[in-house]
Amino acid sequence: MNCTQNKKLMQITSETMVIGVDIGSEIHYARAFDFRGFEFSNKAFRFENNREGFNAFDNWATELMKKNNKTKAFVGMEPTGHYWYGFGCHLQNMRVEFGMVNPYHVKRSKELDDNTPSKHDRKDPKTIAMLVKDGRYLIPYMPEGVYREIRNLMELRRQNVVQLISIQNRVKRWLAIYFPEFNTVFKKWNGKAALLTLKYFPTPQAVIEMGEEKIVAIWKQTIKRAIGNKHARKLIKAAEESIGLKHGLESAVLEISTLLDEYEIYARKLQVIMQKVEEQVNKVPNANKLLGIKGIGIVAIAGFLGAVGDIGRFDAPEQIVKLMGLNLRENSSGKHKGKTTITRRGRSDGRYAIFQAVLPLVARNAEFRQLHLYYINRENRPLKKMQSIVALCGKLIRVFYAILKTGSNYNGEKMMKDIKRVA
Structure with missing residues (x-):
């Protein structure tokens, strides 16, 4: 892991062919140089982001290495979102060394050749290769096995949590508009009794129409702990004194019903994800x-x-x-x-x-x-x-x-x- 500037420079020798690759979503461009910056190819090599394109790149690089008496290749590329993953995995499988250059460095260095900030498919691969030649690159780490599983699961968890937070904020907004007094009755809107209330009688008008006995009966169908008439009377009183909007309630009920369905889906997903996370973490030594x-x-x-x-x-x-x-x-x-x-x-x-x-x-x-x-x-x-x-x-x-x-x-x-x- 400890790769200093000198160690990076030592990886690029007179026997090395340095290849700069400009990564795109579908098409990549490559140019090849020696350790002094002398170019081997007359024009940028174009290849597609698929198996056929990768094989064409391999053949192109192999022919240039033979022609110029080079024993190894070192590929440099600029990370462009997730588009480099497939090519990086291919290089890893082919045992070809590769490094990543900082996009900010590429942007600042591209004017050295022609004193213009122009960007095109022939210019960028050369800029990348020159940065690699000078040891200005990073060795990427592509986790495998259990570590890749954990990284993917934690990213999935992050996305799921973002969705849950968004839903929670939308529910709080809904309550502030249609039933502001709801939070004076329940400490948390996603508690068991609160969720049942929002599911079956979410608006103040619905609470009043339901009545004390029916409210308690619905609560007791799911909640084992004691929650009775006193709590129901408090809810009804809050509904009678509510300052929430009285119009557009049909669409409001549909909105809160949709939000609750989404909340349950993402909550279940999060539970499954965390079970998988725990299983994978237990596989890591110590x-x-x-x-x-x-x-x-x-x-x-x-x-x-x-x-x-x-x-x-x-x-x-x-x-x-x-x-x-x-x-x-x-x-x-x-x-x-x-x-x-x-x-x-x-x-x-x-x-x-x-x-x-x-x-x-x-x-x-x-x-x-x-x-x-x-x-x-x-x-x-x-x-x-x-x-x-x-x-x-x-x-x-x-x-x-x-x-x-x-x-x-x-x-x-x-x-x-x-x-x-x-x-």
Whole structure:
């Protein structure tokens, strides 16, 4: 995982043919160069994003390598959404080394040749190849097996949660318009009694028409715990005093019925997804030991594993910190001393998972809370609360790394030894 600029340059030798590929949704373009930038092909090679196109690319690259006495090829490409996945998987299967160049670097570098910001299929592959030749690329990680399953499942979970949040917001909006007093009767709109109410008598007029006895009877058909006439009378009183809209109720009932159906569908999907997530996480060596950290749940573990993949590819936890974009950068120039902030360059999903995991740790885990209090109250350069949270994110990554790497159990006392106490 630790691939410095020098190591990247060492991969491009006099025996290497550097190929720059401009990725498109259906058509890709490639150009080939040596390690000095001398071009082997007279024009850009055009190939389609399918098996036939990939085979044509292989034949083209092989012929050029033979013609120019090159023993290996290194492919560079600019990540264009998800369109590069198929070609990247093909290169991986063919054991061809490849790297990804930053689209921002391509945009800034393309003017070096002709001093114009123009963009076209012949120009971009050369710009990409020149960046690769100079070692300005990243080695992509394409997870396999259980790690790919976890990453896909966590992305599916994220999409599902987004839909659930959208539905919840729309239900709250509906209640604010047609039955604002509903929240004074029920603590949560998605509780059992509240859902039954919204399903069978959602509007104030429907509540009044239903009456106390029928309301209680419908509740008791599904809810085992005691919920009776007192609660029903409170609901009826709220309905009688409601300031909600009295017009357009037929369409309003259809709207809330549709929202509830969607909510049930996505709630069931989320439950199935989380069952699959737990099954896959249990297949990762030592992952179950992370649950020994008080305040850590399966979502945090799966979010970390989905972003990081196989922990064995890292030599040190600092590499994961950098992968997450949690490493610090300084903003200074001359006499100006700017703020030090995190880079935010890396996997945003992993950074979000770690951040969301640390927040409950500060509240529930004694060791992490003590560390947080130490960071914000120490005499020498105390941290602000958010700075402390970022520091604890790095600490949690190091704890995860140690447990997954060594198989040891969580030891809070050992972790607390890192505190540098002021004498």
